[in-house]
Amino acid sequence: MLDRRTLLTTALSLGAMELFPGLSFAQARPLVFATFTGSWEEAHKAVLVPAFRKETNNAPIVLDPMLSVDQIAKVSAAKANPPIDVMLHDPGPALTALAQDLVEPYPVERSAAFKELIPDAQDPHGPAAFFQVVGLTYNPDTVKTPPTSWADLWRPEYKGRVGITNMNSTLGSGFMVEIAKMHGGSESNIDPAFKAMETLKPNLSAVAANPGALATLFQQGQVDISPGNFNAIQILKAKGVPVEFVAPKEGAIAFKTLIQIVKNSPNRELAFKLIEAAISEPVQTRLMQAPYLVVPTNTKVKMTGEIARVLAKDTDDLKKKFVFQDWTTINAQRPAWIERFNREIKL
Numbered sequence: 549m550l551d552r553r554t555l556l557t558t559a560l561s562l563g564a565m566e567l568f569p570g571l572s573f574a575q576a577r578p579l580v581f582a583t584f585t586g587s588w589e590e591a592h593k594a595v596l597v598p599a600f601r602k603e604t605n606n607a608p609i610v611l612d613p614m615l616s617v618d619q620i621a622k623v624s625a626a627k628a629n630p631p632i633d634v635m636l637h638d639p640g641p642a643l644t645a646l647a648q649d650l651v652e653p654y655p656v657e658r659s660a661a662f663k664e665l666i667p668d669a670q671d672p673h674g675p676a677a678f679f680q681v682v683g684l685t686y687n688p689d690t691v692k693t694p695p696t697s698w699a700d701l702w703r704p705e706y707k708g709r710v711g712i713t714n715m716n717s718t719l720g721s722g723f724m725v726e727i728a729k730m731h732g733g734s735e736s737n738i739d740p741a742f743k744a745m746e747t748l749k750p751n752l753s754a755v756a757a758n759p760g761a762l763a764t765l766f767q768q769g770q771v772d773i774s775p776g777n778f779n780a781i782q783i784l785k786a787k788g789v790p791v792e793f794v795a796p797k798e799g800a801i802a803f804k805t806l807i808q809i810v811k812n813s814p815n816r817e818l819a820f821k822l823i824e825a826a827i828s829e830p831v832q833t834r835l836m837q838a839p840y841l842v843v844p845t846n847t848k849v850k851m852t853g854e855i856a857r858v859l860a861k862d863t864d865d866l867k868k869k870f871v872f873q874d875w876t877t878i879n880a881q882r883p884a885w886i887e888r889f890n891r892e893i894k895l
Contacts, residue, residue, distance in 0.1 A: 578608030579818040581634045582619045586760065587783050588636075589613040591840040599825045607818055616641035623650050623810055633813040634822055638680070638718040639875035640882060642806040646673055652809040655820060661827045661846065666863045668872055669827075669845035674808030677826040678835070679843040681859060681870065682719050683800040685776025687766065689790045695773060697796050698726055702748055710751040711771030715889040717758050721882060722801045723775040724889070725873055730798065735877040738885060745893055752895055766791050782841045782854060793858060795869065800859065802843075802870035 583592045589611055597609055614622075616637045623630045627650070637645060645651050654674050656662050662675055669676035684695045690709075695701075701710050713720040724741045725733075731740035753771050756762035763780050765771045767789050778800075781793040807826055809819045825831050832844040841854055847863045860866035 577814070578610050579634070579815045579822060580610050580612055580632050581636075581822060582612050582614055582622075582632045583636050585613040585615070587779065587840070591835055591842060595834045595840070596822070596826055596831055599828070599831050600822050603825060604818060604821055607821075609818075609822070620645055620648065620650065624648055628812060629814075630810045630812055632810050633815045633819045635674075635808045635810055636677070637806050637808065638803050639806070639873075640718060640721070640879045642671075642674070642804075642808065643875060643879045645808065650811055652811050652813070652816065654809065654823070658820070659824060661824055661829070664829065664848050665827060665845050666847055666867060668802075668867070669804060671804070671806055674806045675823065675827050676804035676845050677807040677823070678805050678832070678845060679866075679870070680718070680803045680805055681778040681795075681800050681843055682722055682775055682803070683778065683793055683795045684773065685766070685781050685791060685793055686773040687771075687790050688792050690772045694792070694794055695796070696794070698723075698730060698775075698798055701773060701775075702744075702751065704751075706751045706773055708751065708753050709772040710748065711754045711756060711762050711765050711774035712752065713756045713759055713762050713775070714893075715882070715886045718803050719759050719762075719775060719777055720889075721878060721885070722803065722873055724885070725878060726798060726801060726871065735874040736881070742888065742892060749893075749895070755893060755895060778843065778859065779841055783839075786839055795859065799869060799871040802866070802872055804845075804872075 583589050593611055600609060601607060612632065619632060619635045620641060623632055635645060651673050654672055656672055662670060665675055686695055712723065715721045715724060724738050725735055727744050728734065728738035728741035731744055733740035754765055756765060759777045759780050762774055762776065763784055766784060776793060778793050781791055784791045807823050809816060813819055827846060829846050829848040832846045832849045835842040836844050836849060836855055837853060843855060843859065851860055851862050860869055
């Protein structure tokens with residue numbers, strides 16, 4: 549059975565073919581942007597899509613929200629005629645997409661906004677459209693003294709109240725790397741983190757499958773403290789859930805989220821214009837504001853509100869306070885780490 553997005557894409561493509569008989573179906577279809585699910589789709593629909601349409605005389609676009617692993621699988625299965633034009637990836641999946649030759653180089657020389665990005669966001673295979681930030685999340689109703697360090701998760705008063713995610717998520721892998729560093733390890737050696745996790749088990753209440761599932765545990769009152777994603781926590785707060793975010797003294801982890809043009813896309817020019825809009829100062833300024841609270845990468849954006857209060861005053865401050873991990877090293881070992889984590893870290 550055809551889903552709503554497939555029907556919409558087909559209808560838009562057939563309409564374009566009727567107007568321009570020389571177009572093939574692939575050439576005629578609207579731009580397809582594989583955004584993330586949930587709040588990311590909502591933010592892009594409300595802010596990015598209107599900005600893109602304004603710059604392209606209302607060019608047709610379809611948002612197709614899905615996980616990075618599904619994006620890569622879809623494009624990999626149809627490399628010659630990909631069903632997606634623009635992908636959105638955290639650092640690990642972005643490297644996987646590159647290794648599988650699924651990505652077009654970004655036309656940096658044509659870009660007006662690329663040079664405005666902070667250096668860590670200037671990736672020639674696709675710029676970082678925003679950062680996801682991971683720190684400590686806690687329930688202020690039950691945790692009276694705000695945590696200050698990753699090490700606080702091991703405090704005895706949190707017995708049976710700590711939540712984490714597994715290593716399939718970027719959050720989970722990044723957290724394990726930071727725990728390894730605290731005990732003499734690194735991106736290339738997280739054995740110390742696995743040893744530390746054995747001593748954390750008495751405090752663990754749950755190992756969630758993903759950050760969304762972890763957020764649900766806060767809503768249900770099953771956990772009081774955990775590593776957490778800044779954006780997800782703000783969404784919980786907006787729903788009235790008692791939860792706060794704090795950057796640990798070791799530094800909050802920053803994950804670049806890259807936006808990439810799919811190789812062999814029939815809509816390369818529109819894909820380029822969508823990405824230009826995504827990294828532009830006006831779009832990033834709006835996405836930084838409530839209710840979205842997306843951490844910007846464009847240096848022209850003035851940090852305000854909760855982001856300025858909790859994370860950084862400006863992009864220079866951001867670079868000083870955030871921890872940027874070596875995902876080339878992490879990605880090479882991550883499959884083995886995930887398998888070990890699933891085998892050893894059980895409740």
